[in-house]
Each structure stands twice: as C-alpha cells, then as structure tokens.
Amino acid sequence: MRHICLRxxxxxxxxxxxxxxxxxxxxxxxxxxxxxxxxxxxxxDPADAPDSxxxxxxxxxxxxxxxxxxxxxxxxxxxxxxxxxLSGGQRWQFTxxxxxxxxxxTPLTSDVAxxxxxxTNPTWKxxxxxxxxTIELDAGVTDFPAELxxxxxxxxxxxxxxxxxxxxxxxxxxxxxxxxxxxxxxxxGGRAFLDSIEVEMGKPLREQNIALDLGRTEVIExxxxxxxxxxxxxxxxxxSSPTELMSLLFMRDARSDAxxxxxxxxxxxxxxxxxNRVFLQNDGEPAGGLLPNxxxxxxxxxxxxxxxxxxKQLRTEAGQTLSWTLGxxxxxxxxxxxxxxxxxxxxxxxxxxxxxxxxxxxxxxVRIPVKSSNERIELSELVSAxxxxxxxxxxxxxxxxxxxxxxxxxxxxxxxxxxxxxxxGIGVNVQNWSVGRDGSWDIPQVWLSGRQ
Amino acid sequence: MxxxxxxxxxxxxxxxxxxxxxxxIAWAGxxxxxxxxxxxxxxxxxxxxxxxIEVTNRSSLGQADVDAIRRGLFEHLAGAGFKFANADSAxxxxxxxxxxxxxxxxxxxxxxKTPVENPFVVMVSRSRANITGTSRDLPSISLxxxxxxxxxxxxxxxxxxxxxxxxxxxxxxxQIQFYRLQGDRWVEEQAFFxxxxxxxxxxxxxxxILRKDRSVEAHLPGVICISxxxxxxxxxxxxxxxxxxxxxxxxxxNAAFAQSRNFFTGAFSxxxxxxxxxxxxxxxxxxxxxxxxSWLLAAVDGRIHLLDGTTDTVLNKLNxxxxxxxxxxxxxxxxxxxxxxxxxGEEDTVRAYEMLGREPIAVGQSLTFPGVISSLWTxxxxxxxxxxxxxxxxxxxxxYLLTMACGQ
Numbered sequence: 027m028r029h030i031c032l033r034x035x036x037x038x039x040x041x042x043x044x045x046x047x048x049x050x051x052x053x054x055x056x057x058x059x060x061x062x063x064x065x066x067x068x069x070x071d072p073a074d075a076p077d078s079x080x081x082x083x084x085x086x087x088x089x090x091x092x093x094x095x096x097x098x099x100x101x102x103x104x105x106x107x108x109x110x111x112l113s114g115g116q117r118w119q120f121t122x123x124x125x126x127x128x129x130x131x132t133p134l135t136s137d138v139a140x141x142x143x144x145x146t147n148p149t150w151k152x153x154x155x156x157x158x159x160t161i162e163l164d165a166g167v168t169d170f171p172a173e174l175x176x177x178x179x180x181x182x183x184x185x186x187x188x189x190x191x192x193x194x195x196x197x198x199x200x201x202x203x204x205x206x207x208x209x210x211x212x213x214x215g216g217r218a219f220l221d222s223i224e225v226e227m228g229k230p231l232r233e234q235n236i237a238l239d240l241g242r243t244e245v246i247e248x249x250x251x252x253x254x255x256x257x258x259x260x261x262x263x264x265x266s267s268p269t270e271l272m273s274l275l276f277m278r279d280a281r282s283d284a285x286x287x288x289x290x291x292x293x294x295x296x297x298x299x300x301x302n303r304v305f306l307q308n309d310g311e312p313a314g315g316l317l318p319n320x321x322x323x324x325x326x327x328x329x330x331x332x333x334x335x336x337x338k339q340l341r342t343e344a345g346q347t348l349s350w351t352l353g354x355x356x357x358x359x360x361x362x363x364x365x366x367x368x369x370x371x372x373x374x375x376x377x378x379x380x381x382x383x384x385x386x387x388x389x390x391x392v393r394i395p396v397k398s399s400n401e402r403i404e405l406s407e408l409v410s411a412x413x414x415x416x417x418x419x420x421x422x423x424x425x426x427x428x429x430x431x432x433x434x435x436x437x438x439x440x441x442x443x444x445x446x447x448x449x450x451g452i453g454v455n456v457q458n459w460s461v462g463r464d465g466s467w468d469i470p471q472v473w474l475s476g477r478q
Numbered sequence: 479m480x481x482x483x484x485x486x487x488x489x490x491x492x493x494x495x496x497x498x499x500x501x502x503i504a505w506a507g508x509x510x511x512x513x514x515x516x517x518x519x520x521x522x523x524x525x526x527x528x529x530x531i532e533v534t535n536r537s538s539l540g541q542a543d544v545d546a547i548r549r550g551l552f553e554h555l556a557g558a559g560f561k562f563a564n565a566d567s568a569x570x571x572x573x574x575x576x577x578x579x580x581x582x583x584x585x586x587x588x589x590x591k592t593p594v595e596n597p598f599v600v601m602v603s604r605s606r607a608n609i610t611g612t613s614r615d616l617p618s619i620s621l622x623x624x625x626x627x628x629x630x631x632x633x634x635x636x637x638x639x640x641x642x643x644x645x646x647x648x649x650x651x652x653q654i655q656f657y658r659l660q661g662d663r664w665v666e667e668q669a670f671f672x673x674x675x676x677x678x679x680x681x682x683x684x685x686x687i688l689r690k691d692r693s694v695e696a697h698l699p700g701v702i703c704i705s706x707x708x709x710x711x712x713x714x715x716x717x718x719x720x721x722x723x724x725x726x727x728x729x730x731x732n733a734a735f736a737q738s739r740n741f742f743t744g745a746f747s748x749x750x751x752x753x754x755x756x757x758x759x760x761x762x763x764x765x766x767x768x769x770x771x772s773w774l775l776a777a778v779d780g781r782i783h784l785l786d787g788t789t790d791t792v793l794n795k796l797n798x799x800x801x802x803x804x805x806x807x808x809x810x811x812x813x814x815x816x817x818x819x820x821x822x823g824e825e826d827t828v829r830a831y832e833m834l835g836r837e838p839i840a841v842g843q844s845l846t847f848p849g850v851i852s853s854l855w856t857x858x859x860x861x862x863x864x865x866x867x868x869x870x871x872x873x874x875x876x877x878y879l880l881t882m883a884c885g886q
C-alpha cells in the first residue's frame with residue numbers, strides 16, 4: 027500500500043510541487059501579487075465567451091459556483107450545501123448555503139442565483155423558491171451537478187455593475203489591459219492571505235520573463251515548449267497535468283469513403299512522440315485520444331505512434347489524392363513547427379498538404395484548453411469548442427465516454443496531436459502557488475514571503 | 479504525570495493504530511467485486527474460451543495488488559468455466575490493462591478474435607477513494623511521537639486528560655469532540671458544535687487546554703469555549719476578544735490573537751519583566767532560568783526573538799519554522815524547546831533544543847512527520863507536546879503526542 031501511495035504521489039508531484047517551497051513557516055497575510063498574462067479579457071462576466079485558463083482563474087477570484095470539483099474529481103459543496111436529483115436525473119434541486127453575501131453586502135438569494143444560471147443556460151428551466159433552486163433538463167443526467175462547477179455557471183448578480191460572492195472584489199478594471207482586485211475580509215472561506223492582486227494582460231511572453239527577472243511581477247506564463255529551458259535557467263516553475271489539447275480539425279465532414287481513408291492515413295502518418303520529444307522536450311504527452319489519460323484512464327487505447335506502412339496502404343486503397351490546406355496561428359511558434367512537421371510526415375506517405383495562415387483552410391491546427399476534470403463534461407465541452415457534432419452523454423461511466431470518444435475519432439473530423447501542460451513561472455517570494463490538474467489556480471491560499 | 483503512566487496508554491494507542499491500519503489494508507485489497515464484474519464482461523464477449531489472457535499494470539498499483547488482482551480475475555474466469563490457452567492455440571486474445579484516472583481505477587480488456595480486426599473493448603471502474611497508505615515505523619530517538627488520532631477533518635489541537643477514565647479532546651473548526659478510553663480504543667463520548675458568526679480565517683488555528691479545575695477551555699479566533707468541570711459534560715461558547723493561553727502550565731502567558739489572521743498581535747500579559755509587547759508572532763515558548771524567565775517568540779517576520787525582560791534580541795541564523803513549544807522532561811536541562819523545521823511539503827520535522835545562554839543547541843535528532851505540521855502546543859503538565867500534521871500521503875490530519883526519552 028505504501029508503494030501505491032508513493033507512486034500516486036509521484037504522479038501528482040507536479041501539482042503539489044509548489045507546496046513544498048513554503049517550508050513549515052506559517053502563511054503570512056498581506057502584500058500584492060502581480061500576475062502577467064499574454065491573454066486578454068474584454069469582460070469579467072462569467073457568462074461571456076470565450077473560455078480560457080486566464081478567464082476561468084479570474085472568474086474564480088470574483089465569483090463562486092454552486093458546487094466545485096476537487097482535485098480528486100469529487101463534487102464538493104460551494105454556494106449550495108446540498109443537492110438532490112429527481113425523475114432519473116432530469117430534475118435537480120440545490121439548497122443554497124445561508125448567510126452568503128455578494129461583495130456589495132447584499133445577500134445571495136435563490137432568485138438571483140436562478141437568474142444567473144438562466145442567463146448562461148437559456149435552455150434550462152430554472153426555478154427558485156425559498157433557499158432552493160430547481161433545474162429541469164430535457165433528459166436525465168446522472169452527474170449533472172458537475173456541470174455547475176464550470177466557471178461559466180458561476181453565480182453573478184448583474185445590474186448596473188457585476189457582483190460576485192468570491193474572495194476578491196474588483197478595484198480597477200481596464201478591459202484588455204489591467205485588472206486590480208482586493209481581498210474581501212468577510213469571504214465565507216476566510217479572507218485570502220494576499221491583500222490585493224494586479225493582473226497585467228496582453229503582455230508578450232518575452233516581456234513577462236524580463237518583468238519577473240526585474241522583480242516587477244511575481245507570476246508569468248511559460249510556453250510549454252520553453253519550460254525545460256526555463257527550468258534549466260533556474261526558474262521556479264509549476265506545471266499542471268496536461269490541460270490543453272493540440273489537434274487538427276477538418277472544417278467539414280468527409281464526403282466519401284476515400285476521403286475518410288486519406289484522413290485516417292494522415293492521422294497514422296504523424297509522429298507525435300517525436301514532436302513531443304523534439305518540440306516539448308518530453309514535457310507534453312503525445313495525444314492518441316482527445317481526453318488526457320489522467321482524466322480517463324483509457325487513452326492508451328488510442329495509439330499515438332505513427333504507422334507509416336498502414337498510412338501508405340490506406341492512401342493506396344483510397345485510389346485518389348486530395349490537396350489540403352492546413353491553417354494555423356502564425357503567432358504561435360509551437361503551432362508553426364508542429365504544422366511543418368505534419369507536412370513532412372504527410373508527404374512521406376504521399377499525402378499533399380500546404381500550410382496557410384489565411385483564415386480559410388481545409389484543416390486548422392487548434393488548441394483547446396481543458397474546462398473540467400469530469401470526462402463526460404470535458405468531452406461535451408471539447409465537441410462544442412471544436413464546433414463538431416457529438417453524442418449527448420447521460421452518465422460519466424468510463425465505458426460510455428470511451429465509446430463516445432471513439433465514435434468522434436472514427437468520424438475523422440479531428441486528429442489529436444499533443445496534450446500540453448500549463449506552466450507558470452513564479453517569483454522567489456511566492457509561496458503555496460499551486461496549479462490544479464485542470465490549470466486552475468488556488469490564489470486565496472497563496473502568500474508572499476519576505477524573500478526578494 | 480503522563481509519562482509515568484503512559485505505558486498502558488501507549489499499548490492502547492498502538493493497538494488502535496494497528497487496528498486502523500488493518501482496516502485500511504483490508505479495504506484496499508478487496509477487489510473481488512470489480513474482478514467479478516470484469517470477468518463477467520469478458521466472458522460475455524469471448525464465451526468460455528479457449529482464450530489467452532495478459533494483464534498489464536498501467537496504474538499506481540503495487541506489484542502485490544496487481545498479482546492479487548490477476549489471481550482474482552483468473553479465479554473468477556475459471557469459476558465460470560473459462561478455458562485458458564496460450565497465444566498460439568487461443569480462439570481469442572484478451573489484453574487486460576489495469577489503469578486509473580483521477581477518481582477511479584479503470585480496468586480495460588481489449589478482446590481480439592483475429593489479429594487484424596479492431597479490438598472489442600470492455601471496461602470496469604472502481605473508486606480510488608479511501609485507498610490510503612500505511613504508517614511508518616517510529617524512529618528510536620530521544621524525541622518520541624505517539625499517534626493519538628487521525629481524521630479527514632482538520633484537527634486544530636488535541637488534549638489527553640489523565641485520570642481513572644482517560645479522556646481525549648479533539649478541537650476541530652466546527653466542533654469539539656470528547657472521547658473516553660474503553661479497552662484499547664477511544665470511543666466518542668460527546669461532540670459540541672462551535673458556533674461563530676464570522677468566517678474563520680485561512681490557516682485556522684486553535685488551542686485546547688486543561689484548566690486547574692479540570693474543565694476544558696478551547697480557543698479559536700474570536701471564540702472561547704469552556705466546559706463544566708462536573709460529571710456531565712456541557713460546553714458553552716462565546717464570541718469576544720479573548721487572550722489565548724500560549725505558555726505552559728508552569729509558565730503562563732496570555733496573548734492577543736488577531737481574529738481574522740493566523741498570528742498573535744504582539745500584545746501579551748502578564749508582562750515579561752518590563753516588556754509587555756513584541757512584534758506579531760506565531761508561537762512562543764518560555765525559557766526558565768535563575769534570573770527569571772525569558773521567552774522565545776517565532777515572529778511573523780520569520781525570525782526568532784528572545785525576550786529576556788528588558789531587551790528583544792533577534793537570534794540569527796536559525797532555520798526554524800513558525801511553531802515552537804516548551805517541554806519539561808527529566809533529561810538534560812529539564813526544559814527543552816521543540817520547534818518545527820523546514821518542510822519540503824511531504825515531510826516536516828520537530829527537533830528539541832536547549833538554550834545555552836542565548837544560543838539554542840540541538841539535543842537529539844529531529845523527528846520526521848509525514849506532512850507539514852500545522853499545530854504544536856505544550857501538553858498538560860508540560861511534560862509533552864501535541865503536534866498536528868497534515869499527512870501528505872493519506873491527506874489525513876494526525877495528532878501526535880510528543881515526549882522526550884532520556885539516553886536513547
């Protein structure tokens with residue numbers, strides 16, 4: 027049993043690596059944490075798209091959800107302290123915790139919570155009475171509460187301003203540029219250790235590195251392809267589990283069996299382990315499936331290795347050639363080298379692909395961040411983010427999700443390439459910084475030591 | 479007192495620990511239902527064979543568990559009339575992978591009836607919850623630890639009350655639990671809810687002490703709870719700005735706790751000589767000496783301050799943690815200072831020191847704990863300390879009684 031625990035610890039060491047940096051010294055209250063990010067936000071409303079790791083993490087600072095999913099994937103109460111399902115998971119009742127207030131001091135009521143959920147989910151029938159919120163779905167879903175842990179379902183009171191129940195409140199907000207937050211003394215989970223947070227957005231990665239070196243920021247993003255180099259330079263890094271899928275997305279369904287075979291040939295031609303080794307210095311994972319193995323436990327069923335012999339055979343069986351264009355974000359250095367490698371692999375198998383940075387392309391190289399550690403929800407979110415059709419799942423059993431994922435892969439609309447980690451670089455005075463499996467920060471637990 | 483009559487208690491505690499561990503192991507090793515489920519799914523596809531089976535471990539399970547699961551699966555298959563074959567003569571091949579995800583163990587069987595066709599996949603899963611590790615051997619050093627209790631909830635402090643019927647009190651954020659020692663185990667006697675109108679601060683702290691009238695007093699930020707000293711238990715809690723007793727039975731000191739933080743403000747009473755205030759601090763320990771008592775403070779600024787009644791001296795180059803406690807023993811200078819060390823997140827240490835003038839000198843080796851120590855307070859009668867650690871392997875909070883053993 028000890029062996030089990032040690033191995034499990036090793037597997038999750040990335041997640042808890044930062045904890046050890048704090049030593050036995052008790053957390054210190056006070057200070058301002060400065061965070062730099064290349065991403066930008068134009069709205070703080072959790073209902074607004076698109077989702078990103080930055081948006082999700084900032085949303086968690088300002089708002090709460092009815093339930094949360096912990097690091098072990100287990101549902102825990104948050105604004106709701108209990109819930110029950112009726113009618114085979116088609117009707118759900120959530121009882122609100124009492125005594126919760128928004129940051130302007132007004133109490134959280136079931137009416138406000140229901141209105142918030144209705145705005146984000148117009149198709150749900152949401153009713154409120156006393157402390158209870160009732161949600162009716164079109165069909166029964168056994169683990170529906172996990173869906174309410176998504177950041178877009180965070181509870182907000184919308185009026186002339188936006189109010190949340192989270193551990194911080196906005197003190198300054200310049201869309202696309204800067205966000206300043208201050209800690210709420212009365213937060214139900216206890217006041218955060220930090221006094222305030224300043225987030226600078228739209229900052230290129232190179233500038234973030236310089237700012238950290240000059241002591242002008244405490245937290246920066248590190249491109250996954252630069253993580254190994256940054257670690258070698260002595261940066262304090264905190265990695266998540268793989269939280270981003272890099273994949274190829276065909277912009278339309280295959281129109282013939284021959285095209286299906288050519289798409290399968292392309293999938294088989296790609297040397298993902300080499301990409302991971304060369305471009306990511308083994309810091310990512312070759313992706314055979316859409317969902318990472320830490321989430322499903324079955325990703326190994328989808329081989330990530332190249333099989334050029336089979337690819338060539340399929341290309342021959344197709345009996346025709348197609349010329350595809352592959353589009354990618356020209357500002358994304360990793361996407362550029364991955365696209366170039368795909369071209370080489372494809373040509374070796376007699377497939378014809380041209381790269382393009384134009385918006386119209388037959389295939390796009392896309393990066394999709396993980397939104398939930400619940401495999402059923404994540405597959406649904408992935409399907410939605412890719413803009414493809416997928417099955418509606420009513421439960422999270424591994425077999426059900428595997429069959430759905432297998433169907434998606436067999437449709438040949440999407441070809442998984444790599445699972446990428448979310449990497450942050452932190453200053454020497456940042457203590458207790460941790461990144462969850464899904465890339466989430468636990469900032470209320472972060473504190474600043476006197477070290478510079 | 480505790481050290482002179484502790485052998486029977488130790489036996490009781492040790493037995494309790496063993497019982498708990500046995501329960502863990504028995505639970506963790508019970509794979510039968512999952513084995514049966516997977517065997518059933520395999521047979522539904524292959525029939526009774528002949529089939530070649532291979533088992534691969536892709537999870538964090540140890541070899542002993544993998545071997546047990548393999549045996550169990552084969553027994554269930556054989557019990558259903560399943561015929562095993564080697565790969566050459568088999569009608570189908572089954573590749574079983576013991577995998578896992580964040581919540582569950584996922585066991586996958588890929589069934590191939592011909593080499594070229596896509597495999598038929600069946601899988602079963604079983605929750606990983608409550609599958610935990612084992613304990614470590616107690617090191618034989620001069621500082622000893624004895625596990626008092628282990629809990630999923632955060633233990634803030636623990637108190638063992640000696641007497642004809644020993645009691646244990648555990649302080650949690652939401653309640654105070656009383657236990658009686660019955661035979662070889664602690665049995666819950668009563669639990670009292672701790673009411674509070676304000677949210678608890680992060681890094682919540684608390685202390686429970688035994689008063690001279692044998693009543694129990696629990697301190698949490700802005701809340702004090704006091705039990706009656708009669709035969710029937712009851713507790714009343716009040717909110718207010720109460721000073722916490724931070725010293726020992728013999729050398730007492732009351733200090734003001736910052737209610738929405740995790741430290742003492744620096745105000746205390748009675749005064750230490752001419753000093754009645756200090757920098758904000760996390761913990762304090764008395765140093766009895768011939769000229770009157772000095773006190774060590776583990777300050778919020780990370781430094782250790784020595785208050786001798788007139789001057790506040792910072793002791794440099796001490797790599798101490800933020801929790802210190804004084805312990806009276808029959809060893810060495812009779813009083814030792816215990817302090818937490820520099821944890822690496824998965825382990826923490828407590829080490830005993832004696833003061834040589836203004837310099838702390840380590841006595842004995844440090845004692846290792848399987849997680850960061852979140853609480854360290856002097857025990858009743860001053861002849862031990864209670865440490866609470868958050869076990870990094872199991873995720874449980876564990877309260878330990880620490881005692882000094884001479885000459886070992």
